[in-house]
């Protein structure tokens with residue numbers, strides 16, 4: 034379970050959210066956000082810590098999205114198994130599968146620091162320990178549930194990878210524990226790809242911790258250790274997975290995110306995202322935030338069904354996918370595109386090229402039909 038964000042977002046974002054406790058950034062949220070960096074709506078909702086599933090519900094859209102309670106319970110049980118007995122299973126895995134010479138099993142629990150669970154306290158302790166370990170002053174086998182930070186849309190996100198170890202090939206490795214099975218050494222490629230994207234978020238955050246401490250980031254591996262159940266048993270299995278592609282993509286997408294504070298500042302003073310307010314107030318405020326709907330939103334965003342209906346209503350080309358949107362630059366509605374084709378309306382200068390291509394495509398289609 035992610036911890037509560039201890040540092041509140043700035044006043045405007047906090048006021049938008051209202052009295053509800055903020056929903057913290059997670060690696061899963063950040064990968065979703067960077068999957069659609071043009072969407073101001075999601076950027077503000079995440080930065081304000083709004084419960085998007087509840088918000089969607091309040092405006093009449095039951096979100097069909099998220100992990101099932103069954104999957105969550107299974108994941109928690111597998112986490113418990115890997116961590117049981119001071120990470121006994123992970124230590125066995127390091128020894129047997131990754132040939133790490135483990136002479137001792139010093140695990141540091143960073144779920145709390147002297148009874149204090151505040152994220153900023155745990156993050157400070159994580160940084161201190163990493164600096165000690167990286168400079169060779171300390172030997173720790175595993176940092177359990179460390180806290181790292183990353184700048185996301187101008188906000189500080191607190192992130193909690195499952196673990197970090199620095200014993201594989203003498204480099205720091207992020208460890209992710211997932212409950213999907215690896216059958217004969219092969220796990221579901223979609224699940225592995227999603228885990229890799231989330232691991233990339235943690236690796237970037239780890240690099241930031243190194244940078245802050247003035248440590249060389251070459252000590253951080255570009256691979257992460259994925260731990261999942263082996264075959265049809267619950268026995269942990271581990272595999273190192275290369276992250277270079279995910280790291281490059283994530284770095285690029287993070288630079289494309291606009292500052293959430295600036296986006297929120299453009300909203301009317303009366304705007305609210307407080308889920309206790311009326312449907313009309315919420316709908317008006319959501320509409321005031323620019324969305325960038327594409328059909329892929331359905332796979333990662335709780336607001337997707339709301340945004341899809343909105344895109345339908347204004348005949349947004351993106352409703353039909355990125356391909357159609359890219360083919361109609363400057364044309365914001367498929368109705369307008371049809372009007373250009375039918376000669377009912379004339380395109381402006383910026384739309385002329387796209388309209389000419391449309392007409393050419395329509396001619397080709399007619400020719401093909403005639404030839405058939």
Ligand code: SF4
Nearest residue numbers: 072325330334337340
């Ligand atoms: S579903 Fe809506 S809010 Fe979510 S990313 Fe897509 S356009 Fe943005």
